[in-house]
Amino acid sequence: MARYLQMLTQKTPSGDVIDHLWKGSIDIHIHFAPDPGTRRRWDGYTTAEEAHKAGMRGVVLKSHHIPSIQTAYAVQKIFPDVNVCGSICLDENMGGLTEVGLESLIANAKMGCKVVWFPLESRFSHVLRPNLAGAGAYILDDNGKMLPIIDEFLKVIKDYDMLLCNGHLSYEESVPLFEHARKIGIDKMVATHPFYDCLWNPYTMEQVKDLADRGVYIEHCYRECLPLSGSHDPMEYVAAIKRCGAERTILSTDHAQITDDSPAEGMRAFIAMMLQLGISESDMELMVKKNPAFLLGLPYPIPENEDFSKNKEW
């Protein structure tokens, strides 16, 4: 009720304003079908097709289980105007945080993969599930120091100019991870949906602000606000944007389950909702266009007639 009132007192943005921001936006967090983890509605092709119809500039395909670079490679040729990016999650399927996992990362980097997520099946992401307590990846040793092999992963990320996302790591792990990354010259860093309260105890506002101050971009996802993901209160995003600054924030969807509309539609709804909650058009421009463009190594302002298929032959 209170939340509805909050929405009600805000002015509905016009369709033109919404669509102007939608066009040219980039969504760095999209799950696609088929997925061994759950049923999903949109595959790599239809995801890119919907983005293309909307005039979006880019999508990053993500899978917890399988690298998405090959799907992205094929789909890119069909929709040259949308930057279709592959990514890799450093989970068990990829060898985990071991020598094997490192080989997987290098192989993917060589194929043009530009986005890396640290493990999703992390110890931190299991804190609310008693049956999984203690299981999952953890990047610190008993003394709280980062495991030596993590350095190796970061070197690869640096060498191939990839985007480093912390996935489902805890705040205590993320601080040394990002600090070390920054030290070796990585400037593309994202704290993945730190307020997500469906899987874990969310980061506090102070922790989020601390990461932003260390040069990390803070990601907020629309899907968290949906009823089936915990109905997260979007006013917390508004507060975080005010605290950390729009210039340190990006918005993405984390779509799409079988129950969802397309990632492109989700992006539009997210833009509309944030405008309705009082975020300015210029701040939105930073969070859905400029910042994600930087993180994917794209120029901004957007050049005309971009053809992403041309520079992705490898």
Place this chain on the structure above:
Amino acid sequence: MFEPLITMKMPSNKLVEEVLKGSIDMHVHATRGNIERRVSFLEAAIDARNRGMRALAFKFLYFPVNQEISEAKKIVPEVELIGGFCLDECGLNAERTETVAGEGCRILWFPANTAVNNRICQGLAGGLYILNEEGNLKREVYPILEIVKQYNMVLASGHMSFAEVEALFAAANNMGIKRLFATHPLAEFLYEPFTASQIERLADMGAYIEHCFCHGTPRIGSMDPMKWYRCINTIGADRTILCTDMAQVTDPPPAEGMRMFIALLLALGISKGDVEKMVKMNPARLLGLE
């Protein structure tokens, strides 16, 4: 945290699309004049046709929409397009009701945005209230009900309070009006969402109970979908109708909303047969499409 997330069994795309095919959305908003929505009448109709939907009913708060509908029908004859009119702008106006009924309007909504019950929630004074000081229906309501009966229209409750809706439906029962529609009684923007026993009472009076997907979207406050689930289990799928109440300019298109609603309820464990009752059989029966 939403508990069922972990245990939910997601339906297949195929199953969702089967249920969507042939479905009816009785509560759609489209752009007209300076009231901006996500889609035009024609866009809504084309989208519904492309997904194999059977019918859409358009609710308009300010004008009758029969002309827009007849134009869209020429281009999209495959989808039944139905006009609805709301006693918002014109108040409790029998003359106006008769005009729109004569033009083909098949659903009459009692006051929505202008209802006292709705305005209180927005911190506004005044508004339309259909009971007099003794708690009985105001006299000007009866001629309107006569027209509803004469034209066999669907009588929809709008955003009024439970006391008003109960009195209205009781009078309708006495007059032999058959098509009763209690509109989104769980909506949280109503001053006081109806309780389970109030909703049961309306169902016992012969009303179909409506739930609208838009109330579960974040822009309107992300209502807990288990409220729908529990209400459906209490009242029964036989007396429930699912609609979207979409689309504001911030929303996905209405047909997309209908698909998401169907997928959501299947994911929560409502059977295919029950969802089909609520999106196909019941709205068809209420609208007299069978």
